[in-house]
Amino acid sequence: MKSEFTQPIGKISNINGQCIPLIGNDIDTDRIIPARFLKCVNFDSLGESVFEDDRKSLKGRHPFDLEKNKNASILIVNSNFGCGSSREHAPQALMRWGIKAIIGESFADIFYSNCIAIGIPCFTLSKKYIEQMQNYCDDQFLFLEIDLKTSLAKSNDLNLNLEIRESSRKMFLSGEWDATSRLLDNENLIDNKFNQLPYIKFNSHYS
Amino acid sequence: MSQDTLFDKVWNLHKVSSLPGGSDQIFIGLHLIHEVTSPQAFGALKDKNLKVKYPDRTVATVDHIVPTDNQSRPFKDNLAERMIETLEKNCLEHKIRFFNIGSGNQGIVHVVAPELGLTQPGMTIACGDSHTSTHGAFGSIAFGIGTSQVRDVLATQTIAINKLKVRQIWCDKKLSKGVFAKDLVLHIINELGVKAGVGFAYEFAGPAIDELSMEERMTICNMSIEGGARCGYINPDEKTFSYIKNKLCAPKSEHWNKAITWWKSLKSDENSIYDDVIKLDASKVEPTVTWGITPGQSISINQQIPLLDDLSPNDKLVAKEAYEYMSFKPGQYIKDTPVDVCFIGSCTNGRISDLRIAAKVIKNKKVSKNVKAFVVPGSEKVATKAKQEGLDQIFKDSGFQWREPGCSMCLAMNSDKLIGNQVSASSSNRNFKGRQGSPSGRTLLMSPAMVAAAAINGKVSDVREFIN
Structure with missing residues (x-):
């Protein structure tokens, strides 16, 4: 757990940091942050509870507990990461622990949207390269420099072409990943749409 | 001739604009909120000095954290009490309609909205809950969103999303x-x-x-x-229309026929x-039971838990994890697995028809003495109806606990939790590690009828032996 947490803001074009591998397919958001920690009205204290049950059962051997990973910020995962519940508490907990970007074989849809909405770029890469990176992290440090303009990740020995959804990449580069103001720019269009929808008129609840 | 799916038609109708990079700005016709994923969204509105754009298009209820034994206020759990108070305050402040406990309309958000007639064909529906997909049963396009998107819907009634x-x-x-x-x-x-x-x-x-x-x-x-x-x-189809007809928020009088005509065009x-x-x-398809830690790891009641060699390379990793967590051996039969807890409820299977079939299975029988069995109706309306039909009595007579409505042990945010490595037969939707409140608790997903059969026998059973 890092001491100070600052929420990302504005344009995100480069992420540099140490990788932390987490092996497993279908790691769901209940595991990332168990439901009992959802009893809160803000996200502030979630970082310390990330993977709480998995960490307890591994008694200090979980990647998030290893001393060598304490400053890591790029999470390397396998397939369908973040499946299950839509709880944004999951990426919020990862972010508050110190994760700034995730590279994986694949991500669940809602988890992916939540990451984008809070400023965590998620990249995909083939199983082969993911496993290589995870193995590499076993006995050495892997530092990556990720450039969102080119989608390239570089280390001393590696040059990787990461994949990221084009809409997400553009939103990070322009700073519009925090979508509210961009959406509100179209206020007139929203009002027009509201007036055009057939069901608005025939719903008795909304008279 | 048009070759559009319902999805295309509803999506196009609600599209407000194309956003840079290829995502769409989509208008959300009905926004449902609850106590767990909304407080931070209201907080963000405050931080950004924004208002709720269309308060009439959002409807609230409370479900995840509510106790199902004693619902008197304040709740025994201070954190749960704080969450319901926050929701009450936010709804009051932003003039959002809130179906609170005791209103007669409270319950699990995905049970409540359809039974109030809020859920209708052709709408886009969003809620900070992944099981929002439920509402698609009516021909709406409904999906779960995270808290930042809840904030966006409150502030703009739209979200940025890539077309599926x-x-x-x-x-x-x-x-x-x-x-x-x-x-x-x-x-x-x-x-x-x-x-x-x-x-x-x-x-x-x-x-x-x-x-x-x-x-x-x-x-x-x-x-x-x-x-x-x-x-x-x-x-x-006709079943959809007749389900909606005369519900509280359904189109009435001259609007009804217009609504039907439009709904029919959406197919x-x-x-x-x-x-x-x-x-x-x-x-x-046969009665099906999960044996593992994802909802995909299931077998028919008479099948054996798959051997590692029978699985595709991609499934092996999670299967190994599942054998270990569940303490099951590959090749073992799922039938006759002893169960400790039987749970009937949730947004998947907590509706009146679910309670009816379970009651039919257990009528005049007793819950096995080793089993704790309980029923949590999906909503106050479901509970009322069940009582009118005498179902609550059938459950109580057989040894089930009859509870108040809420999400309960589907995700165990209230006091209903598995203890240690108990095995639960559950009519809910997720068998993830730790899902039902104990970090080593084990969940077997099945239909409510199968849960009822398991409760009687004290072990996983084939419900077809109970129904003639």
Whole structure:
């Protein structure tokens, strides 16, 4: 757990940091942050509870507990990461622990949207390269420099072409990943749409 | 001639603009909120000095944290009390309609909105909960969102989202006796896998789907997300219309006929173009039970837990994890596995028809003495109806605890939790590690009828032996 947490803001074009591998397919958001920690009205204290049950059962051997990973910020995962519940508490907990970007074989849809909405770029890469990176992290440090303009990740020995959804990449580069103001720019269009929808008129609840 | 799916039609109707990079700005016709995923969104509005744009388009209820034994206020759990108070305050301040405990309309958000007639064909529906896909049973496009998107819907009534592809899942023939919608959807998830739906909306269609009641259709769409599909839907038909008719928020008098005409036009066109089509024979589905730690790890009641060698390379990693966590041996039969707790409820299977079938199974029988069994109705309306029909008494007579409505042990945010490595037979939707409140608790998902049978025998059983 890092001491100070600052929420990302504005344009995100480069992420540099140490990788932390987490092996497993279908790691769901209940595991990332168990439901009992959802009893809160803000996200502030979630970082310390990330993977709480998995960490307890591994008694200090979980990647998030290893001393060598304490400053890591790029999470390397396998397939369908973040499946299950839509709880944004999951990426919020990862972010508050110190994760700034995730590279994986694949991500669940809602988890992916939540990451984008809070400023965590998620990249995909083939199983082969993911496993290589995870193995590499076993006995050495892997530092990556990720450039969102080119989608390239570089280390001393590696040059990787990461994949990221084009809409997400553009939103990070322009700073519009925090979508509210961009959406509100179209206020007139929203009002027009509201007036055009057939069901608005025939719903008795909304008279 | 148009070749649009219902998904295309509803999406296009609600599209406000194209955003840079290819995502769309989509208008949300109905926004549902609850106490767990909304407080931070209201907080963010305050930070940004924004108002709720269309307060009438958001409806609230409280479900995840409510105790189901004693609901008197303040709740014993201070954190739960604080969450309900925050929701009450936010709804009052922003003039949002709130169905609180005791209103007669409180319950699990995905049970409540359909029974109030809020859920209608052709709408876009969003909620900070992944099981929002439930509402697709009515031919709406409904999906779960995170808290930042809840904030966006409150502030703008729209979200930024990439258009999904559409996979039609054609279910031929019909379900056999003693086999239910839950079995069918578990079977589908097992066949396609838990991530096959990523990037897709699922259209469930075919004779087996047409045959299902609205509540059964909700069970199917509810679990789309467990197959990776954020959104699942079924084309509306006469059953849909008659379910909605006369509900509190349904179109009334002269609006009703206009609504029906429009709803009928929404059906996927004949010769619609799908990104993918899967066909399966529903008559071959048997009562199905999960044995592992994802909803895709399921088998028929008479099958053995798969051997590692029988699984595809991609499934092996999670299977190994599952054998260990569940303490099951590959090749072991699932039938006769002893259970400690039996839970009937949740947004998947906490509706009146679920309670009726479970009551039929247990009537004049006693819950096994080793089992703690309880029923949590999906809503106050479901509870009232069940009491009118005398179902509560049947449950109590057989040894089930009869509880107040809420999400309860589906995700164990209240005091209903597994203890240690107890095994639960559950009518809910997720068998993830730790899901039901104990970090080593084990969940076997099945239909409510199968849960009822397990409660009586004290072990996993074939409900077809109970139903004649």
